Amino acid sequence: MAKRRDVHKKKKKKWLWITMAMILLVIGGGSPYAYSVLHNVQNTVDNELHKPIEGIDPEFTKKKVEKEEPINILLLGVDERAYDKGRSDTMIVMTLDPAHNQMQLLSIPRDTRTDIIGHGTVDKINHSYAFGDSEMAVATVESFLDIDMDYYVRMNMQGLQQLVGAVGGITVTNNDQAFDQGGHTFPTGELQLNGDEALAYARMRKEDPQGDLGRNERQRQVIEGIIREGASLNVVNKIGGIMDVLGNNMATNMTFADMRDLASNYRSARNDISTYQMAGRGTMIDGTYYQIMSDDEVTKAHDMITEFGSRDNES
Template identity: 55%
Template sequence: MSRKKRRSKSKKGRWWKVLLVISGAIVLTAGAFALLVLNDVRSTVNNKLHEDIDSIDAAAAKEKVKNEEPVNILLLGVDERENDKGRSDTMIVMTLDPNREQMQLVSIPRDTEAEIMGDGRITRINHAYAYGGSDMAVNTVENFLNIEIDYFTKVNMEGLSQLVDSVGGITVYNELAFTQDGYHFPEGQTTLSGSQALSYVRMRKEDPQGDLGRNSRQRQVIEGVIEKGASLNMINQVGDVMEVLGNNVSTNMDFEDMRKLATKYSNARKSTTTYQMSGSSKTSSGMYLIEMSEEEINKTSEMINNFGSNQTAP
């Protein structure tokens, strides 16, 4: 599949407290407008979090936000270790539609077979980050799904524990009882601390669905932090949150991007839909891969490109 040319994007949580991210994922929370304009928040966002990449047309993305059009945000959860850049074990395309007040999360399994744009190798899609950072990861996902990414957010999964703790823990509904890293996660509603959340999203060996089950838990954690953050008065917590973000997150959003998303897209979390791409297993040169059919790729591409455009407004 050839990469489409980037064209004008004129076509095509409340998040006031601060833009949080995980990925497992991104975390968007709500709060008072005054919180966003605090100097320390602005400084952290622009000086520590912000990272421009060539594969995203920043001016076109800003125009879409100005016109309140749906935007696509690639969420990268990277398991970085000492002396190892890591791979993006979590890749989620989040689409926000402010007009119909809805959000869509599409998960791409890390073992998905894809051409790595700018490198040429056909291998696991999560290798794109290892080979060329966030820029190559965005480029590869855009080519694979024939979509345009407007923003990316990368979080080091080692920072997930701190991030969950910074909002006071989260609650999820666990569909499979299991034990991981010494923690037991019973079936049903359960409250997670930061370290528990990290173990919760990392488990896959005991899950009969493998990566599919793990990706589902990652989406649960994303939604859990969104909801928890939206219910809190974070005035006293913003310092802790910003420290966690500054140490573990990078994004091409600057402070003004976040402020405008907060004001124009604040209700997109009211209705959330999720989708997990699925394909067939194969082995190539001893490497396990998930091969996506053209039908699955085209279906997912249409879901993202047409999100909101062909639905009846509420």
């Protein structure tokens, strides 16, 4: 697996609700009491969740955090089953910029056709996880967008359902269309969702005229809903249940100390959240459907990430 490139030579070229959940606890709940509670679950984070990968240099990231520079986190949402490790049906690059108190969520469609780094094939980008786990997924996204990743967070989709339940439910606004999914009915307007409902809401794709694009938007809504609940001091009282969910469904290269540093330096980034969905041209190649991203679209996404911290916050 390729190592991180030297930044002095050149800039490197679902449901992950989890990262948000993790970072929601850290970025959202920053009170001394919250820290004392999080300290009690340090063993869970460091002994169960912490899964480092060779492609991300922790010292490189540590220097960026110390300087409060923008950092990139790859959020992977996978549909793991007892008989199948699954694919990363959700891939979002989250950029945190503490200097301007802002956060960006950039979604990559799962059918995006690209080189799978370390596998020697050209395939759908979400297959990178199935072929090589988080290591290959990180390397593939880094190569595709020519960026550096500082952290990754992988979450099993089934954990989403449990996580929403652990925080006591979330609120989303369905602005697009009423629909039925998974035995639940979702009218337009503001919706209060429990875990089962949130999972069904975020999974709907076939009835949506936008397909994956519409589903990705609902996924981002659920993520933001979890962040809002995580920012509430009331979530501290639910930390035990949340950590149980994370321990069973999440993996990340973050240590407890990393999360503590993020809480200290990046908590304000949740004050202004922007989103972007990459869009390509759908086509069939040898009987398989792909999204083909133009060079302009890939360059735009690259620039949105690498220049995020250099743009003035106009809000």
